[in-house]
Amino acid sequence: MAPGIPAALERPHFIGIGGAGMSGIAKILAQRGAEVAGSDAKESATAEALRALGATVHIGHAAGHLADDASCVVVSSAIRPDNPELVRAAELSVPVVHRSDALAALMEGLRAIAVAGTHGKTTTTSMLAVALSGLGLDPSYAIGGDLEGPGTNAAHGGGDIFVAEADESDRSFQKYVPQVAIVLNVELDHHANYASMDEIYESFETFTGKVVPGGTLVVSADQQGAVELTRRVRGQDGLQVVTYGEAEGADVRVHKITPRGLTSEVTVVLGGKYLTFTVSVPGRHYALNAVAALAAGVALGIPAHNLASAIGTYTGVKRRLQLKGEAAGVQVVDSYAHHPTEMAADLEAMRGAAAGSRLLVVFQPHLFSRTQELGTEMGQALALADASLVLDIYPAREDPIPGITSELIIDAAKTAGADVTAVHDKARIPAAVAGMAKPGDLVLTMGAGDVTDLGPRILDHLSN
Incomplete structure (x- = not known):
């Protein structure tokens, strides 16, 4: 057994290995000498980083990805029971370990x-x-x-x-x-x-x-x-x-x-x-x-x-008020904020940094359940911006809830006096922002979903 590795984690297979929490545990195990393998829905820089550490990373989920000699299968709460690799683990009697138990074992x-x-x-x-x-x-x-x-x-x-x-x-x-x-x-x-x-x-x-x-x-x-x-x-x-x-x-x-x-x-x-x-x-x-x-x-x-x-040497985390770049005198910053308290805090911070310039926000709600419970507060937070474009809800692990859409947030924002517009096609955002923004403005892309991908595209449109 490799030093510092519990026996159950010597040859782990991670379902969803590219996720933020899962990939971290996989990296530590690989650095400790474990034979790490796993699968993820799509190719990513994280998958490449894991391969560089010696891990085997499959793209897509299939029963055949799980090796017969895996010591365990590591899952998060987001993995559904019908995942083919999880079903295969049951057939092979491979132990299933929640990521929190794996992390707890690494802390011992x-x-x-x-x-x-x-x-x-x-x-x-x-x-x-x-x-x-x-x-x-x-x-x-x-x-x-x-x-x-x-x-x-x-x-x-x-x-x-x-x-x-x-x-x-x-x-x-x-x-x-x-x-x-x-x-x-x-x-x-x-x-x-x-x-x-x-x-x-x-x-x-x-x-x-x-x-x-x-x-x-x-x-x-x-x-x-x-x-x-x-x-x-x-x-x-x-x-x-x-x-x-x-x-x-x-x-x-x-x-x-x-x-x-x-x-x-x-x-x-x-x-x-x-x-x-x-x-x-x-x-x-x-x-x-x-x-x-x-x-x-x-x-x-x-x-x-x-x-x-x-x-004082800490300079930030990706997606936590991360400066993506500047073009045509407009700075584009990315925020992971998705809870109303986080949204208000980041908007206030950016309002202070904007020093009198306009703050333009592209917001993507995250989860139907969160929008159902906190949509009003999200809309109220957007009133801190000069203008906002609101995308459809990013579902992540959830199925839709009837009647729950981003319109809940938009209605609350308008009631609070905000200038807010619904945009249902994400591909329209870069051109829309480029048409709104003026030199000195600050653009904030906000949300826990794939809204983060828009920053570079917005900068390209601003440059052109």
Whole structure:
């Protein structure tokens, strides 16, 4: 058995190996020496990166892709029971492992930091990965997005720290046993899996209850859901609670956040001393993510001053306010935001960076269930833009819900006074944006689906 690889994961087969979460686990296993194989719906740069690490990646799903000697089949909650490779696994009696169990196994024996919250997880996890790497601590990490620097979402490091994004959407984060847990915020989302805020709180309570005895929970002192979670878990045996934020009583208190174009300067009070550092991405919410990362690293014993400087070297994650380019005096930025809180935060950040120029948004709603529950709030968030083009709903893993369309968002946006237009044909967007945009404008493509593909096409139309 290869060192550092559980026996069940020596020859894993990943169904949907190109996904953000799945590919990260596959990369780490390949770097540890496992014989990794898998399949994905389409060719991608991620598939090529996995092949470069020695993995076998099939395109399309077919029973024949699963090797008879596979030690397990790794799946996410998005894989349907009738997937031919999953059916074949049952015929061969190959064990099926959820990706969260595979990730939990990779964390064993290491000091783990698990980053949770309704939004901000990818950015905060990435900040920690970049900062700890910059300090020479060589962490392992698994992130739901590609870093701008290393250009990957996961790595097997030689150090004793493992930083992981902890996904609450399907309760899989309850599998992890971290030394430090971060909870950035607690809001109602993932409506197919949670029926109420009480269910959300119960899920997060189970997650924080898995922190190792004597370990630390780093939690927001500002966000209402996080404050309520703190009230519920403060009595958990052996759990150290460290709060951060702008609230007066926060343990790591934010004294000031000063926007400086596409960066921010942050001053915190930590241990009675003031500490000022730079966050090299725009927006108040990203500055607060950086403070959460700082508090978590300090909880592991890393000197605050060194860690703060290292956090300043983080330059972003793909799709998190990522500058795609500039043409004809117009900047095009891409955002993964799909929950109303994320949308409003990114729009406010871009409004600040636009410095009086117009902010034009191309928004693609993500999931029918999310639109059904939060469509009104999404429309209200779009009122922060000068003008918006709204695409049809990106279904991802869901089947349509009768009567649920992007018109719900458009109606709410118009009620809030927004200038918003429906565009049902995505191919029309680049020309439409090029016809609207003027020098100095900022264009933001927003959503968790394939709206991200439009940035380069918009830039091409602007150039012409």
